[in-house]
Amino acid sequence: MLFGFNQNQDIIPEIYSSLNKQDLIMTFLIQYNFCVDEKLKIPLFYGKNAKSIRDVFEKFIYDISHVHFGKIKNIFKLRLKATNKGFIFKTKSVKKYNLKQIFKNYYYGMCFNTHNLFCDYVYNKISKQNIDRVVDQKDNLIIVDQKCAILPLCKEIDIHNLEIENEIHKLLTLIRENNFDRFYIVCPRNENFTHFIEIKHFLCDLNKTMLKLVPYKISNQLIRRK
Known part of the structure; x- marks a missing residue:
């Protein structure tokens, strides 16, 4: 694309x-x-x-x-x-x-x-919002202070017809091998995807990792994180 x-x-x-x-x-x-x-x-x-x-x-x-x-x-x-x-x-x-x-x-x-543009946009925005934290990018995965992971995914999400099984399956290895407190999958926000969805999986519970699918608004606004 x-x-x-x-x-x-x-x-x-x-x-x-x-x-x-x-x-x-x-x-x-x-x-x-x-x-x-x-x-x-x-x-x-x-x-x-x-x-x-x-x-x-x-x-x-x-x-x-x-x-x-x-x-x-x-x-x-x-x-x-x-x-x-x-x-x-x-x-x-x-x-x-x-x-x-x-x-x-x-x-x-x-x-x-399209996907690379969205990934770079999310990384650059998160970096600007977290200027006092260590923000790394490994392939498409963004890691903040080694505790929070963000995976940008340029995919249209419809909460009434959620199809992300393949993406979740690919993430399980990362969840299994790391000690992330939080793991976010961020996708472009749309009219059918306006609120985050918490995803339950036994590996998440085992690793005590919160996994959420988050609508990410494409905006010029910066919210500084403390």
Whole structure:
């Protein structure tokens, strides 16, 4: 599954296909901002009235460069053919951003693996929320202070038709071999999955590990953990 856009259209994974256009754009932009370098981030307000994900980048580039967008396209095409020449606009605000790379992303298109994007978003957000704790990432598993484990799972959950037996089975080895106090499986929140579900299993009881399936809201808000 890919999430992003190319030169012709937005590329939407099935898990987010039920979102309206505005929520879809913000879902991409929030995750994008959590996972890229500071100089590539785009303020969220550019997503509020955008017609597509690609349109977010176009509106941002237009504003930050203060140059007519048609001219930007022509300049960029020429600079691609030149060697050792920068893509520079004479504005103070440009210094804060890597406008050349942002425009390349816009011009050629940009897609992320949907699952990897969600995993990186969850890891980066948890890291920012727990600045005084040790947060490690081993493959997709996030571990906080060696006591709490979080497994991001980019899967659509319906509490009325819960199908996570395979995922639970894979976790049993981790639960058996570690002394986690808490183990969370976090999936994107949706209208059919708004509350956590505590999962009972004899191994969890044996290891005294609390296992929960948690709806994870894709949001820019940070809640600092103490």
